Amino acid sequence: MGDGAVKSLRHNGNFSKFWFGETVSLFGVQVTNLALPLTAVLVLQVTPEELGLLRSFAFLPFLFLALPFGVLVDRTAKRPLMITANLLRAGLVGLVPVLAFLDALTMPALAVIVLCIGVCTVLFEVCWLSYVPVIVSQDHLVAANGRVSASSSAAEFAGPGVGGALVQVLTAPFALVVNSVSYLASVVSLWLIRVPEEVTPSPKRHIGKEIAEGVGFIVRQPYLRVLAVAGAAFNFCYMFVEALFVIYAVRELKFGPGLIGLVIALSAVGGVLGAAFAASLVRQFRFGRVYALAVVVGYSGPLLIPLLSGPAVLAAIGVTAGFFLMRAGLAVSNVAGTSLRQAVTPRELMGRMTAGMRTIMWGIGTTxxxxxxxxxxxxxxxxxxxxxxxxxxxxxxxxxxxxxxRLQEMPSLAASVR
Incomplete structure (x- = not known):
């Protein structure tokens, strides 16, 4: 993909609207990713087991709902579904500070809210990953996915710092209002997009057969099969770390909310850099070599997270370095891997492929x-x-x-057929 592709993408108004709305909501999500577990730790005084269970509720719907949602996404227009999902997420996130204000926030109530948010997240995730190829040509997929990934990494950089400050000033539950508003901004951006979607409903087909067709495609396609297994293993370990990190930082490293936010923000610079250079790296070097190097860097970074436990400054340096490397490698591998998945999948299977990958990768990650x-x-x-x-x-x-x-370049759909 040359410079002309980047320029063309820059002038794609519909993608720009989608990208803007997604960027705003991603920043809000990062505030929630810090404020929600801090609400559980500081307000509800949860145990490590309870925090791990609460975190799993956010991803549990991927295990049960991604596959049927994938059939729904392949059968219907995706934009209205994304708008509905974000409207619901705005209301659910906003419910937490309301319950806290009424002194009615409990662990069961928080768990139910997190579970419902997870259902909406599954629907949105399956939709947007299938929607990008609708508004962007295949030649521009790496650049488009790189921009979304860069936004995610930038949100990881700035969001936790802002979230930590908001938690310090407003307390953890009330910082969640920012995320609620950000979802509404995404709804407006999606509403403004005008791209006709080619949908071929198949009401006579059994939903089970359609799900099996999507899963079967993943199992038979050699690249997708490997990405699914590795992604599931990575997400299992990633969720493992996420379940422990906040409570570890608060109780053993004695980090305050502001320092936790700062550590996460600084480490996210790795993701920003990785996403920013992903498309350029894929253009200049062998696709497979770039992907493999990103995996080595990203998957070895977590060794540094528990390495130092002395003074807060040293511990913060070690944790930041570990997350920095993990996020840098993950950003590049995510951009390349997502683009590879989209490139080798027929349009009519895109939703079910995405749903199947999400079920395997995040369903196992929940455990x-x-x-x-x-x-x-x-x-x-x-x-x-x-x-x-x-x-x-x-x-x-x-x-x-x-x-x-060993791949020289990202394969096309025709070249990937076995």
């Missing part, structure tokens, strides 16, 4: 949050983080041992 809470409560928080760090190295093996590192 990582539960495992993290259990292991952290049993072995200790720091020991649990070491277990996850070793797990990341194992998770890299399916990619490194596959044919993906």
């Amino acid at each position: 990582g949050a539960i495992a993290g809470g259990l292991v952290g409560g049993w072995l200790g928080l720091r020991a649990g983080l070491w277990v996850a760090a070793v797990g990341f190295l194992v998770a890299a093996l399916p990619i490194l041992l596959s044919g993906i590192p």
Whole structure:
């Protein structure tokens, strides 16, 4: 993809609207990713096991709903579904500060809200990953996915810092209002997009057969099969770490909310850089080599997270470096991997492929949050983080041992057919 592709994408008004709305909501999500677990830790005084269970509720719907949602997305227009999902998420996130104000926030109530938000997130995730190829040509997929990934990384950079400050000033529950407003901004942006969607409903087909067709395609397609296995293993370890990190930082490293936000923000610079250079790296070097190197960097970074536990400054440096490397490698591999998935999948299977990948990768990842809470409560928080760090190295093996590192360039749909 040359400079002309980047210029053409820059002048794609519909993608720009989508990108703007997604960027705003991603910033809001990052505030919630810090404020919600801090609400549980500081307001509800949860245990490691409870925090791991709560975190798993956010991703549990991927296990049960992604596949039927994939059929729905392939059958209907995606934009109205995304608008509905974000309207619901705005209301659900806004419910937390309302309950806190009324002194009615409990662990069961928070768990139900997180679960419902997760349902809406599943629908939106399946939709947008299938919607980008509708508003962007295949030649521009890497650049488009790179921009969304860059926005996500930029949000990870600025969002936690803002979130930490908001938690300090407003307390954790009331910082969530920012995310609620950001979802509404995304709704407006999506509403302004005008692209006709070619939808071919198949009401006579059984939903089970359509789901099986999508899953079967993943199993048969060699690149998708490897990406699914490696992604599931990575997400298991990632959720394992997420279940432990906030409570580890608060109770063992003695970090305040502001320092936690700063550490996450600084480490997200790695994601910003990775996403910013992903398209350029793919253009200049062998696709497979770029992907493999990104995996090595991203999957080995977590070894640094539990390495230092002394003075707060040293511990913060180690944690920041670990997350920095993980996010840098993850950003590049996500851009390349997402583009690879979209490139080798027929349009009529895009929703079901995306749903199947999400079910495998995040469904298994959900169990990582539960495992993290259990292991952290049993072995200790720091020991649990070491277990996850070793797990990341194992998770890299399916990619490194596959044919993906040998790819000269991203294959086309025709070239990938077996």
